[in-house]
Amino acid sequence: DVVLTQTPPTLSATIGQSVSISCRSSQSLLHSNGNTYLHWLLQRPGQSPQLLIYSVSRLESGVPNRFSGSGSGTDFTLKISGVEAEDLGVYYCVQGTHAPRTFGGGTKLELK
Amino acid sequence: QVQLKESGPGLVQPSQTLSLTCTVSGFSLTSNSVHWVRQPPGKGLEWVGAIWSGGSTDYNSALKSRLSISRDTSKSQVFLKMNSLQTEDTAIYFCTRSGFAYWGQGTLVTVSS
Numbered sequence: 001d002v003v004l005t006q007t008p009p010t011l012s013a014t015i016g017q018s019v020s021i022s023c024r025s026s027q028s029l030l031h032s033n034g035n036t037y038l039h040w041l042l043q044r045p046g047q048s049p050q051l052l053i054y055s056v057s058r059l060e061s062g063v064p065n066r067f068s069g070s071g072s073g074t075d076f077t078l079k080i081s082g083v084e085a086e087d088l089g090v091y092y093c094v095q096g097t098h099a100p101r102t103f104g105g106g107t108k109l110e111l112k
Numbered sequence: 113q114v115q116l117k118e119s120g121p122g123l124v125q126p127s128q129t130l131s132l133t134c135t136v137s138g139f140s141l142t143s144n145s146v147h148w149v150r151q152p153p154g155k156g157l158e159w160v161g162a163i164w165s166g167g168s169t170d171y172n173s174a175l176k177s178r179l180s181i182s183r184d185t186s187k188s189q190v191f192l193k194m195n196s197l198q199t200e201d202t203a204i205y206f207c208t209r210s211g212f213a214y215w216g217q218g219t220l221v222t223v224s225s
Contacts, residue, residue: 105156
């Protein structure tokens with residue numbers, strides 16, 4: 001199975017600060033069809049996860065453009081350009097290229 | 113609009129079988145896959161399994177021997193059955209549509225005698 005390793009496990013930030021989260025895969029996530037199915041989710045406390053970014057860098061409808069994704073192959077990054085209070089929670093990467101699907105361990109974003 | 117809702121017993125005894133239902137609306141099960149994801153209290157997300165639009169299934173490798181996912185397209189329902197439950201299966205169980213853009217609110221399953 002594909003293992004997704006997220007770093008750091010915890011991130012402390014002030015409002016307005018820019019932060020990045022890394023997601024590294026044990027195998028390339030480039031699908032044979034040329035797409036890369038690496039997505040980013042945010043789970044706020046007590047809520048269901050919310051899709052932020054799909055296919056590495058595509059912003060889900062309604063998600064603020066301070067969120068951006070990049071990467072290829074096995075290394076991926078989620079960047080938040082100017083953290084806001086509503087961004088606090090746990091971020092997960094998830095891969096949809098290989099079966100079975102797998103999630104990263106999560107990165108908790110908290111206020112410094 | 114797209115909606116998913118999980119239902120099932122909140123409490124299951126150890127060694128018994130868990131049966132959950134995900135009722136969907138706003139999309140067709142023959143055009144979209146539905147995945148089950150669980151989250152133990154205070155821990156991260158774990159992919160459990162999925163039923164694809166064509167009706168085939170995939171399962172978490174560690175759960176495969178205990179797990180079955182099926183559906184009734186006429187009722188827009190997806191079913192999860194997991195046998196030989198243990199305390200470590202205590203979790204919130206979510207269903208989510210392909211692409212992970214739509215999620216149910218989750219249902220807490222506690223395994224306890």
